[in-house]
Amino acid sequence: MAPKTHFLQQEAIRAVGRALIYAVLIVGGLTMILPFYWMITTSLKTPDEVVMMPPQWIPFCWKWDNYRIAWEAAPFGRYLLNSVIVTLLSTLGELITSILAAFAFARLRFYGRELLFFLLLATMMIPGEILLAPNFVTLTELGWIDRYEALIVPWTANAFAIFLFRQYFLGIPDELYAAARIDGSGDFRYLWRIMVPLSTPVIITSALIKVIGSWNAFLWPLIVTNSAEMRTLPVGLTAFVYDTGKNYELLMAASSMIILPMIALYLVMQKHVVEGIARTGIKG
Known part of the structure; x- marks a missing residue:
């Protein structure tokens, strides 16, 4: 039983370690993605939504026309x-x-x-x-x-x-x-x-x-x-x-x-x- 218990403890430690690594990677990935997400969502907002406080993370009205206006x-x-x-x-x-x-x-x-x-x-x-x-x-x-x-x-x-x-x-x-x-x-x-x-x-x-x-x-x-x-x-x-x-x-x-x-x-x-x-x- 002792070797089995030791093996299970090692597996639990490895699982916790992997979970911590994945958590750090996920947080880092989200931190990197956040500016791009904010840029894209802001490009689809109305002028009022852009300055809204607290910030509006998802536009109420998706203004795809902003891209045409910006291009022209x-x-x-x-x-x-x-x-x-x-x-x-x-x-x-x-x-x-x-x-x-x-x-x-x-x-x-x-x-x-x-x-x-x-x-x-x-x-x-x-x-x-x-x-x-x-x-x-x-x-x-x-x-x-x-x-x-x-x-x-x-x-x-x-x-x-x-x-x-x-x-x-x-x-x-x-x-x-x-x-x-x-x-x-x-x-x-x-x-x-x-x-x-x-x-x-x-x-x-x-x-x-x-x-x-x-x-x-x-x-x-x-x-x-x-x-x-x-x-x-x-x-x-x-x-x-x-x-x-x-x-x-x-x-x-x-x-x-x-x-x-x-x-x-x-x-x-x-x-x-x-x-x-x-x-x-x-x-x-």
Whole structure:
């Protein structure tokens, strides 16, 4: 009886521990979801319900028309087009540069490779704000201010993305590279025909991180754009705040239109993100 009693006590302790962990996770999840819930419900309220005290958690009258009014109150169509162009081209550019650089660091043998990779990683410790002024001056000299080049070109390379791809490439067996070389395959063909197809998880991970970051970027687009025609969605939303004043329901509707696509994209692709991040540590 004593061993059985001890076993039951251990099971009870484990059950209590799991219950506490689940409770903490549920509370944390609800805390994270609450701002999004409030944003969406506020976007569907009337102006009177927005300022009602105590707060009205569920709208009495669901005003879906707020989204139409918000969309027509500013040139969000143009903002959306700019954000899509900048996000797609900067993501494509980052993938190309990261894959090529990571392949060189992972497979090619050249003098100073480890030192160069160390210096590349060291750049990740430099705050981005320090580079704003010199980058702005450089783009001004090139005549790129208030143009797509200023929004795209500086963000087509990323040290963290190169690190992710390099770590993943190191996990691909060396025998594949040796066999490809014996068959007469060049480095670029091996990269394109073998390594890239095998790297789908990390490609999706890197692309998703870049898409979300580029879509939500605010400070840099604010600095390098002057006209409304070149504004991206976050910058356009800031201008919309000044135009709408205290129409919080319209502001929340506009914010929802900007944020929800990225949330949906992440929920769809989260499995690939976890897989890509996990596999980058297979081999150091």
